[in-house]
Amino acid sequence: MHSITVVCISVVLALLLLLWMKISNLAGTSVRSDVLFVFAHPDDEAMFFTPLLHSLRTQRVTVHFLCLSNGNYAGMGKEREKELYASGAFFGVQRRNIRVVDHADLQDGMCNIWSPLLIRREIESYMQKAGNISTIVTFDKYGVSGHPNHIAVHNGVRELKENMPPGILHLQLRTRSLLWKYVGLLAVLPYALWSSTCVSRASFVAVIPPASVWESMAAMRKHAGQLVWFRYLFVIFSSYTYVNEIEEL
Template identity: 45%
Template sequence: MSILQSLPSAAETPIGRFQSALLVIAHPDDETLFFLPTLQGLQAAGTRVAILCLSTGNADGMGSVRTEELRAACNVLNVASEDLEVVDHPGLQDGRGNRWSPYLILPVVTAAIGKHSAEVVITFDAWGVSGHPNHVAVSEAIRPITAR
């Protein structure tokens, strides 16, 4: 995981200094599998966390179920319903064989940053934590707009 931002570097900025953060994930369950300690740490420091999920996770035809599971997880994790957005775009479908274009990802992320007044964007590292191509695509798309 990496904290990517256009503010002072993560090393220079205490975690509690942010009013709002945007967590950008590829699929429902990424928030729990890969980012739970970060999410909880930000919340404990008083940061409001919004989640942008770029797909419904429909690789196995379970997208509606996985989306509802994400909503339930956010309820348990104290992420307000208005702070969760799940995208269902034909070009951003879950699957290792599906190539996601940064030209599709970038405007969605930019809009979410503005909507939530996010001071910091959190997403996958360059390897996508697990090497999943959808995770890697998210990292590659976001890095240019958040890096110094």
């Protein structure tokens, strides 16, 4: 009886693994190059966007990072800039496609109010320099973690979208409920069992493949100054390590 139970469990786990591999292959996006990620702090890209970055790198899509502060809350801004360049290299983002903003009115901090208009101008400046951005990816209105700087970035991108001609695809990372935010690998389960990973070009799910579950941790290790004990726990149990639900802004 014990042997039968072990065999049944092994078969179920093997099937789930195969389904996981299948949906991660199907979860490729159809967004066009070049893709600009707009976020608030160095390490946001590793903590929240790894599945999508993995998918884009696999498809050889050109990616840009616009980080709207250097994360100087604890006086480590210059070091954190270097860490972001290293993380970008890990994700295949060339250094010339990364800009870190260090503006007096865009400083890291829970109590710092960031102007949507100023954020819009910073994005416009980068887009003018890059010249070929077709897709912008950022946080949704809840900021994923609820950080005021994340929410401000969303508001700035929305300000940009509302004041520019159509043609750019604006995407946002969906904030999951508190319950589903920290379920770890279980975040993959609904998609492995019954959900579609792609609804449209502007609404899809990026799922990290089984062989690449280490990528978020590897990217976070580039941010050595931030990798304190509770961030190890975050990376392990955060659903964003494994799944990105993307929708149109």
